Amino acid sequence: MTAGRVLLWRHGRTAHNASGRLQGQVDIPLDDVGLWQARTAAAALAARYRPTRVVSSDLSRARATAGALAAQVGLELVLDPRVRERSFGDWEGMTSDEIAARWPDEHAAWARGGEPHRPGGESRADVAERMREAVGEHAAGLGAGDTLVVVTHGAAISLAVGALLGLPSDWRGITGPSNAHWAELHAGRLSHGGAWRLTGYNLGPTDASADWNAGPDQQVRDPD
Template identity: 65%
Template sequence: MTAGRVVLWRHGRTAHNAAARLQGQSDIPLDEVGAWQAETAAAALAGRYAPTRIVASDLGRARATAEALSQRTGLPVHTDARVRERSFGDWEGMTSAEIAERWPEQHAAWRAGREPERVGAEARADVQARMLTAVTEQAAALEPDDTLVVVSHGAAITLGLTGLLGLPAEWKGVSGMANAHWAEIQPGRPGSGLAWRLEALNVGPVHASSDWNAGPDRVGRDMDEEVRDPA
């Protein structure tokens, strides 16, 4: 058996996200806006789904985001290091401009979609493999009426999605996930030949601020405006 629904939820914002610094596996906590994002998104998730199990990366920003949903559902948070973010080695904590200055060739390769060499970055295929194994195993322990929520990270979720959809790690057709937004997948229909199908991508709270990264609404802000994608 397997879960009837898997929700892949990215953690809320951190100071590194706000400063456009590459985070990787550095254990950066949620900032004030990120904590608000987690709470706001958790309310939307709890209202839209009936989670059965919550699994989070062992990095603090993912666990703190998962705890916001745990407090609303009463479910415990189970950690799984296999769903942590991709490691970016020597580049962690740096901006794109700083990386380009020190590693121009590797930065150009990375921006072109190739693997950066000699900087200690984890290969895309390795991230995809561990994400695929972790999500598949966690989902297999549940029933068709169950919903698994996996709280992970931007690059890890993108690579996990491509793997779950049967696509190679090099495929670049999935957009990045905004902070505290999620993707939903369900098992493939019988006879389709697909293990999973994508039902929703980059979904966020419908009642969130018109500027998601600005934090809670201020006086005079129009609550009817759509959430703006900060990517």
């Protein structure tokens, strides 16, 4: 058996997201907007689905996002370091311009879609495999009517989706979803090979403010 539905949910915004810094596995907490995004998206998830299990990366930005949902639906949070973000090694914490200044050739190769050498960094194939393995194991203990929510990270989600669809790790057909948005996959029929089917991507709350990254709309008072 396996879960009938899997949601791969990206964490809310962090200060590194807001400033365009590559996060990887550095442990950056949610900022104020990210906390609001997590609460808002968690309410939308709880209203739209009935999660059976909530699994999260052990990095604090994912844990806090997952905790907002687990509290709403009354589930215990399961932590799994295998669903962490891709490690970018020495590049973590840097902007694209800073990386280009220090590693111009490697940055150029990365911008072209290549796999440049980064001390301490992970390959796309390694991340795709650990994500596929972790999602598969957590889904395997559930039934066709169950929904597994995995709270993870942008690059990890795009690589996981490709792996679960049976695509090669160098496939680059999608980018990571927006903060606190998710991908929805349904289990395929065994007669069709049992592969997962992508039924929605970059899904999110319908009641968010006009600018998701601006945070909650603020009521402006007229001066007395």
